[in-house]
Amino acid sequence: MLFVIALIGISLLGFTLWYSLRVTKLRDLPTWRRFLPLSLLALSTAASLLRAADIPQVANAVAFPLLLAAIAVAVTEVRAEIRRSGAVVVGEK
Numbered sequence: 001m002l003f004v005i006a007l008i009g010i011s012l013l014g015f016t017l018w019y020s021l022r023v024t025k026l027r028d029l030p031t032w033r034r035f036l037p038l039s040l041l042a043l044s045t046a047a048s049l050l051r052a053a054d055i056p057q058v059a060n061a062v063a064f065p066l067l068l069a070a071i072a073v074a075v076t077e078v079r080a081e082i083r084r085s086g087a088v089v090v091g092e093k
Helices: 002-024 031-051 056-085
Strands: none
Touching: 002 031, 002 056, 031 056
């Protein structure tokens, strides 16, 4: 069971990193918006590393919400770029 949880966590982290890097390549966005998901991911990772410094309360309260915020911002920016470019999305008419 622990292996499955670790696999889900690694997949979630990889998904977030991939989308965050994809947002940094969108040149029509202001710089702060391009790097916001990546910086939220870095802050989430830093907060998660506080567990190693024996401060789990802060890590538990901050790390996962920051990761979810990074995912939400990255996915929103990519979808907005798809709509702006007029690209056809599979499944939409």
